[in-house]
Amino acid sequence: MDGADRRGWARIHGWGRRRRGWGGVAAxxxxxxxAVAATAAPLHxxxxxxxxxxxxxxxxxxxxxxxxxxxxxxxxxxxxxxxxxxxxxxxxxxxxxxxxxxxxxxxxxxxxxxxxxxxxxxxxxxxxxxxxxxxxxxxxxxxxxxxxxxxxxxxxxxxxxxxxxxxxxxxxxxxxxxxxxxxxAGQQLLVPKQGSSITAFDGSLKGKKVCTAEGSTGQTKLEEDGHGARVVLVPNQLDCLVRMQLGQVDAVFTDNALAAGQAAQDPTTHLVGKRVTTxxxxxxxxxxxxxxxxxxxxxxxxxxxxxxxxxxxxxxxxxxxxxxxxxxxxxxxxxxx
Structure with a gap:
């Protein structure tokens, strides 16, 4: 991650419910x-x-x-x-x-x-x-x-x-x-809620910078059929969220399970389209x-x-x-x- 990315870590938003006290992703x-200790979950x-x-x-x-x-x-x-x-x-x-x-x-x-x-x-x-x-x-x-x-x-x-x-x-x-x-899980797109013209994993990706982790199934899918997207590879998936916050990429392509966590970190983002893989x-x-x-x-x-x-x-x-x-x-x- 370059210097701009490191500065961008501090821009990740608050955690919302059950996330108080989190000062950013840098920690x-x-x-x-x-070695860590587990916390028992309540039964429902x-x-x-x-x-x-x-x-x-x-x-x-x-x-x-x-x-x-x-x-x-x-x-x-x-x-x-x-x-x-x-x-x-x-x-x-x-x-x-x-x-x-x-x-x-x-x-x-x-x-x-x-x-x-x-x-x-x-x-x-x-x-x-x-x-x-x-x-x-x-x-x-x-x-x-x-x-x-x-x-x-x-x-x-x-x-x-x-x-x-x-x-x-x-x-x-x-x-x-x-x-x-x-x-x-399955691959899905994460984009900003405001100002994005990307609607799904389709032609709306043409010419857009789409970020995914190197060695991920997201990379494989984009290389197979990226709908004209410009693929940006990073070492870790969270780097993609930082790049999108900095305006360096237009979308994140990752497992919907991981993307849901990123959307929870930054409520100005959301998942669009359908899950395109199982x-x-x-x-x-x-x-x-x-x-x-x-x-x-x-x-x-x-x-x-x-x-x-x-x-x-x-x-x-x-x-x-x-x-x-x-x-x-x-x-x-x-x-x-």
């Missing part, structure tokens, strides 16, 4: 690795029927087409076994996880506590609790979007939990495996750590079970429901391997 760019009787329907429809579907990538979200069946990869983590006594510290609601640095918190972080804690018996036995390493898979390949982290979309290209080229899906977030791990993938899938099975009282729904109500209503856990899809 999220502090240290790169901390909402979304019971939707959750039960999603889970009962196909809680354990089988997909035989993973190798052809017809179903990239198909993961290895769950298992509670402690294989080589899980034992490595147990011996170390810490789960090392690549996360974001700039994605509001998902993984961001709380300005009061200094801890990294969010929906993704609550899932990390559940994994640590299952493997190590301690939700706080985590070393967090912040990684930019374009470096997520490199960190996994090099062994710098055990996994990345950072709104990572599951897709064929990543399975085939990045040497990673994914857990079962834990959230459904994507699933998964926990990314090294392709050789199959026992760890299976273990994480068991954690997810437990994490999403229990209807409106499930840990997933508690985290969803705490972090996302106000800005992304109507969500339920995606049904898991497993390969037969």
């Amino acid at each position: 999220m760019a502090a240290a790169c690795a901390v 009787d909402t979304a019971d029927d939707a959750v039960r329907q999603a889970q009962s429809t196909a809680s354990v579907q089988q997909a035989s087409a993973q190798n052809t990538c017809d179903h990239p979200e198909a993961s290895l069946p769950p298992s509670g076994a402690s294989g080589t990869s899980v034992q490595r983590i147990i011996r170390r006594g810490k789960l090392v996880v690549g996360v974001d510290q700039n994605s509001y609601l998902w993984g961001y640095r709380d300005p009061t506590s200094g801890n990294i918190v969010g929906f993704d972080i609550d899932l990390v804690k559940a994994i640590a609790q299952d493997i190590l018996g301690d939700a706080n036995a985590v070393t967090y390493k912040t990684v930019p979007t374009a470096k997520r898979f490199e960190a996994i390949r090099k062994g710098d982290v055990d996994m990345v939990v950072r709104t990572v979309t599951i897709n064929c290209q990543r399975l085939q080229q990045e040497q990673v495996l994914f857990s079962a899906a834990y959230f459904e 994507e699933y977030y998964g926990v990314a791990m090294n392709k050789n750590d199959k026992d760890l993938v299976r273990r994480v899938n068991q954690v997810l099975q437990q994490y999403t079970a229990g209807g409106s009282s499930s840990p997933w729904m508690q985290a969803y109500r705490k972090w996302l429901q106000a800005d992304l209503p109507g969500q339920v856990p995606p049904q898991p899809l497993y390969s037969g391997n």
Whole structure:
């Protein structure tokens, strides 16, 4: 990020409801690795029927087409076994996880506590609790979007939990495996409420500067069919919001789940058009750590079970429901391997 961008961080607006005390996004760019403590979410009787329907429809579907990538979200069946990869983590006594510290609601640095918190972080804690018996036995390493898979390949982290979309290209080229899906999202445009002629992912983008993160699925979609947009790439998605506030780009193209968080940060922006892709977030791990993938899938099975009282729904109500209503856990899809 250049000097103008850094100055622009201070321009990000207040947080509105449940966001008082936040002095801007600059606080999220502090240290790169901390251990944080979780806050329990209150229980409410909402979304019971939707959750039960999603889970009962196909809680354990089988997909035989993973190798052809017809179903990239198909993961290895769950298992509670402690294989080589899980034992490595147990011996170390810490789960090392690549996360974001700039994605509001998902993984961001709380300005009061200094801890990294969010929906993704609550899932990390559940994994640590299952493997190590301690939700706080985590070393967090912040990684930019374009470096997520490199960190996994090099062994710098055990996994990345950072709104990572599951897709064929990543399975085939990045040497990673994914857990079962834990959230459904899709690419959508974020624009200023005032003065923007962009109405959707269509011809209104012609000649406009559209910002997305390098290495993201947003970049892939824009390169496939950008409707004449001029693509601007940045290391991290939040940089796009800053550039749009500075007038350097006309729109942000990112997952609607992330864009909703950015719109919450800056109420002068909003989402336009429809979601143009369907994507699933998964926990990314090294392709050789199959026992760890299976273990994480068991954690997810437990994490999403229990209807409106499930840990997933508690985290969803705490972090996302106000800005992304109507969500339920995606049904898991497993390969037969």
